Every structure is written in structure tokens, then in C-alpha cells.
Amino acid sequence: MSGFFALVGRDIRIALRQFSDTMMVIVFFVIAAALFPFGVGPEPNLLARMAPGILWVTALLAAMLSFDRLFQNDYDDGTLELLVIAPQPLWMTALAKIVAHWLTTGLPLLVAAPVIGIMLNLEPRGYGVLIAAMALGTGIISLVGALGAALSLGSRRSGVLLSLLVLPLVIPVLIFGAGAVDAAIGGFAASQQLLVLGGLLIGCLAVCPWGCAVALRLAAE
Amino acid sequence: MDGFSGTGLACIRSNRIVFAGLDFAVSPGGALVLTGPNGSGKSSLLRLMAGIARPAAGSILWQDAPVSEDPEAFFARLHYVGHRDAVKPALTVRENLTFHAALRPGAADIDGALERVGLAALADLPARMLSAGQTRRLTLARILATPAPLWLLDEPTIALDYRAVERLRAAIDAHRAGGGMIVASTNVPLGIDDAATIDLAAHAPAPDVLWADEPPDILSDEPR
Numbered sequence: 001m002s003g004f005f006a007l008v009g010r011d012i013r014i015a016l017r018q019f020s021d022t023m024m025v026i027v028f029f030v031i032a033a034a035l036f037p038f039g040v041g042p043e044p045n046l047l048a049r050m051a052p053g054i055l056w057v058t059a060l061l062a063a064m065l066s067f068d069r070l071f072q073n074d075y076d077d078g079t080l081e082l083l084v085i086a087p088q089p090l091w092m093t094a095l096a097k098i099v100a101h102w103l104t105t106g107l108p109l110l111v112a113a114p115v116i117g118i119m120l121n122l123e124p125r126g127y128g129v130l131i132a133a134m135a136l137g138t139g140i141i142s143l144v145g146a147l148g149a150a151l152s153l154g155s156r157r158s159g160v161l162l163s164l165l166v167l168p169l170v171i172p173v174l175i176f177g178a179g180a181v182d183a184a185i186g187g188f189a190a191s192q193q194l195l196v197l198g199g200l201l202i203g204c205l206a207v208c209p210w211g212c213a214v215a216l217r218l219a220a221e
Numbered sequence: 222m223d224g225f226s227g228t229g230l231a232c233i234r235s236n237r238i239v240f241a242g243l244d245f246a247v248s249p250g251g252a253l254v255l256t257g258p259n260g261s262g263k264s265s266l267l268r269l270m271a272g273i274a275r276p277a278a279g280s281i282l283w284q285d286a287p288v289s290e291d292p293e294a295f296f297a298r299l300h301y302v303g304h305r306d307a308v309k310p311a312l313t314v315r316e317n318l319t320f321h322a323a324l325r326p327g328a329a330d331i332d333g334a335l336e337r338v339g340l341a342a343l344a345d346l347p348a349r350m351l352s353a354g355q356t357r358r359l360t361l362a363r364i365l366a367t368p369a370p371l372w373l374l375d376e377p378t379i380a381l382d383y384r385a386v387e388r389l390r391a392a393i394d395a396h397r398a399g400g401g402m403i404v405a406s407t408n409v410p411l412g413i414d415d416a417a418t419i420d421l422a423a424h425a426p427a428p429d430v431l432w433a434d435e436p437p438d439i440l441s442d443e444p445r
Contacts, residue, residue: 006323010312017311078305081273086324087297221274 003088004096011100021069026108029062033116044121051120052181055130056174058116059109060141064166066105067145068159070097075153075219084220094212098146106138122185129184129194136197137177143201143208144169150215172200224248225270225371225402229279232265239265240424241278247402249370252393252413255406257421263406264304266421267375270404271301297326299371300364304379306356310349314340317348318362325367334366337392339385353380365392372396374405 015022036054037047074080083093113134114127122130148166152158180193226246232239239262247253255263268274270281272292280287288295308317315331322329335341338358343351351359357380364372372393378386390412393403405411 003324006320010309010316010320013316014309014311073309076305077309078303078307079309081268081271081303081305082301082307082321082324084273085271085296085299085301087293087326088324089293 001088003086004092007083007093007096008100008103011097012103015100015104022104022108025062025066025105026112028065029058029109029112030116032058032061034119036120048121048123048185051117051122052126052130052178052185054120055113055116055122055134055181056137056178059113059134059138060167060170060174062109063105063138063141063145064163066101067149067162067166070101070146070149071153071216071219072149072158080216080220084217090213090216091209094146094150094216095209098142098209098212101146102139102142106142109138110134122181125187126181126185129190130181132194133177133180133190133197136194136201137173139201140173140197140204141170143204147208147211147215150212150219153215153219173197176200223284224251225281225283225404226285227270227276227279227281230266230269230276230281231278232262232269232274233277234265238426240421241426243279243419243421243424245404245419247371247404247417249400249402250397252397252403252405252416254411254413254416254418255404255421256408256418259408261421261425263421264375267301267303267373267404267406271299271373272296273301298369299373300325300367300369301373302360302364302375302377304375306360308348308351308356308359310347313345313347314351314359315344317359318366321363322366325369327367327369329366331366334362337365338362338388354382354385357381358385361389361392370401372401372403372405374403376406376408378407378409378411 033054036050040046040050071080074083084090086093110131113130117127117130145162145166148162148169151165152161155161176193176196180190180197183190183193224247226244228244230243230245231241243266245253255266257263265274269276272281272288272295280289282288283295283298307321312320314335318331318334319329322331332341332344335344338361340355340358340362343355348356348359361377364374377389381389393413397403403413405413
């Protein structure tokens with residue numbers, strides 16, 4: 001387990017030292033969401049109606065920016081070889097990378113989302129569910145994105161390949177995440193959508209670290 | 222055999238046979254030096270030994286048991302130094318070493334290892350400030366920070382000055398005196414006492430021979 005926490009700690013430390021890289025994701029999130037009022041017009045009711053969808057789509061695209069460097073740096077400088085031959089299960093190593101990714105990308109997105117919600121005139125009733133759904137959804141995005149990043153490791157134009165791999169897989173997150181916020185705004189219970197997101201998170205938690213481990217071993221070879 | 226060995230190893234990279242039919246054996250306290258021209262498969266062999274890649278044929282044994290039976294137990298016994306340094310420029314020298322030591326089993330002696338490679342004074346400097354030779358020394362500090370019976374070193378002396386090479390040699394001697402094993406690839410004489418040598422060039426496959434003898438004369442009309 002010491003290796004697990006050492007890896008999480010190291011990745012967070014590197015993310016804090018290279019703060020501009022970490023902030024890039026959040027800045028993209030804010031700017032992309034801020035473009036919508038210019039594109040569709042600043043009508044408050046229209047924006048409020050579209051806010052859940054805009055928040056989820058832009059958060060997803062922002063998160064995509066962070067995946068190409070998730071394993072790439074370790075792959076380039078030879079650290080990945082050492083992680084593969086570390087005497088702990090490789091899925092645990094992959095899970096440590098995913099946890100660190102969520103803490104440095106998912107969590108900041110979660111913090112920024114309500115702020116953008118205010119900008120888009122999101123109904124006050126929606127915020128609680130937005131945060132709950134985002135907490136689950138960003139976890140799923142980190143897990144699926146890490147799997148995509150591990151699979152596309154070492155290929156040329158891995159960024160494009162990564163988007164093609166990951167974006168279709170996270171469509172359910174988009175549907176149920178935006179659906180949960182819509183339901184809360186409409187005055188309905190959002191528990192169904194949140195339960196589906198929770199189920200997806202548990203499913204991904206079981207499959208993705210293991211899949212990552214297989215892909216990383218192949219990439220290191 | 223009591224030690225680390227391999228039999229009938231073959232390595233294929235991008236549909237090309239790098240070497241085939243290679244045997245090796247290292248006993249406790251022993252050393253094995255891999256030589257051969259560039260591209261002859263020294264690094265590939267070390268990666269097979271470390272378990273990063275799998276051999277196309279043959280098996281690698283630790284005390285006569287195939288390492289593939291329990292790879293994690295085998296990984297716990299080795300240190301591997303590749304030709305890439307695995308040093309993060311954003312972290313300090315000490316942070317880099319502490320991270321790698323935490324991945325390996327055994328009690329870590331970070332300060333002792335930095336002292337032995339002559340980086341103690343630079344411990345709190347970001348690794349991006351280090352020169353190529355100092356970065357290499359930081360990489361080699363990894364193998365001194367935690368104990369492991371088997372060291373696999375890929376061209377360990379690259380970028381090192383002669384004093385650092387002397388220190389490495391002393392570390393290798395101390396490791397072997399304690400019953401440790403070493404496999405090192407090199408293009409320059411390392412000066413390791415009574416080390417066995419494997420010349421990878423001797424295990425290269427024969428160049429593709431389509432016709433061993435004169436090609437048959439299939440165009441002539443004469444009956445054969």
C-alpha cells in the first residue's frame with residue numbers, strides 16, 4: 001500500500017508544481033461554458049434551460065484535455081517500466097494514478113461547476129443534485145479516460161484516438177448527469193439518475209483499473 | 222541452480238529476431254556482463270530479465286523456479302536501471318528518490334544513498350537543475366536506497382565521470398561481497414572482477430539465407 005500512497009502523493013505534488021497545466025483544464029471549462037451565451041444569445045430563460053447540458057458537455061471536453069498526459073510522461077521518461085515491475089499489483093498502481101487524476105482534475109471541475117451554474121442562470125434547486133451528480137460523473141470520466149489513455153499509449157496522434165475511444169463510452173454519464181439536474185430543476189426526485197450514475201461508477205471501478213493494468217503492461221513491453 | 226538463470230531465450234522485436242538460443246546463469250555473488258554492438262539486444266535481454274517484456278521462447282528462473290509463476294515475488298528481489306532515467310524534473314532530488322524507494326520493499330535509506338552517490342548536498346534542489354551525470358547518479362542512488370539481491374543495470378556508466386564510475390564499482394563490489402548478483406550491459410570495460418561475459422553478437426540469428434547452394438536453374442529447358 002505504501003506504493004499506492006507514494007504514487008498518489010507524487011502525482012498531486014507534480015500537479016501542484018506544474019500548476020499552469022492543472023489550471024488549463026479549469027480555464028478551458030470556464031471559457032468554453034462562457035462562449036454559449038455569446039452563441040445562443042444572453043436570454044436568461046434559454047440559458048437556464050440549457051445550463052445542465054452545457055455544464056456536462058464542457059466539463060467532459062475539459063477533462064479530455066488532461067488524459068493525454070496521464071500516463072504519457074511516465075511512459076516517456078521510463079517511470080512506467082519501473083511501475084510495471086514494482087512488486088504490487090499493477091491494477092493498484094493504475095488505480096493510484098486514477099485517484100490522483102480525479103483529485104487534480106475531477107475535484108477542481110466539481111468546484112468550478114456551481115460557479116459556472118450561476119453564470120448560466122441555473123435554477124437554485126439544481127445545485128445540490130449538480131454537485132452530487134458531478135462527483136459521481138467525474139469519477140466515471142477519470143476511470144474511463146484512464147483506460148483510454150492506457151490503451152492509446154505509445155501510438156501517434158494518441159489525443160485524437162483517445163477522444164474517439166473515450167467520448168462514446170461516457171455518453172451515459174452525460175445522459176444521466178444532465179438528466180439528474182433537469183429532474184431536480186423540474187421539482188422531481190433525482191435519485192434514479194444518481195443511482196444509475198453510482199452503479200456506473202462501481203462498474204467502472206471494477207473494470208477500468210484492471211483494463212488499465214493490462215494495457216500498461218503491453219505498452220511497457 | 223542457486224541463483225538467477227535463463228535457458229533458450231529468444232527475443233523478437235517488430236518481426237525481427239534479435240537473438241535466439243541464449244542461456245545465462247548468475248550465482249550469488251556473481252556478475253554477468255553483456256557486451257555486443259549497438260542494436261545487438263543488450264537492453265532487450267535486460268528487459269526480459271527484469272520481467273518488463275516476455276521472452277518469445279525460453280524461460281527465466283529464480284532458484285530453478287520460473288519467475289512467471291510468481292512475478293510479484295520476483296519483482297521484489299530486483300533493481301532495474303534502464304537507459305532512461307525516470308527522474309521527474311519538477312520534484313526535488315530527495316522526492317524523486319523517496320518515491321522510487323517507496324515502490325520497492327525493504328527499509329529505505331534515502332540519505333545514505335544520496336551520500337554514496339555524492340548528491341547529499343543537492344538533495345533539496347529540483348531535479349531539473351541536475352546535469353546529465355548527476356541525473357544518472359540519482360538514478361543509480363535508487364539501487365542503493367533499498368536492498369535487493371539482483372541488480373540489472375543497462376549501461377550504468379553513461380554520462381558518469383571517472384570518480385562516479387569508481388563509486389559505482391565500489392558499490393557493485395560491496396553488493397557482490399554481500400551475496401548480491403549483478404547483470405550489467407556495457408560498451409566500455411566496467412572493471413568488475415571475474416565477471417562472466419555474454420557477447421550478444423554471438424547469439425544473433427544467421428542472416429536470411431534463401432538459397433544455401435546455387436539457386437536451381439528453373440529456366441533451362443534441359444531435363445533434370
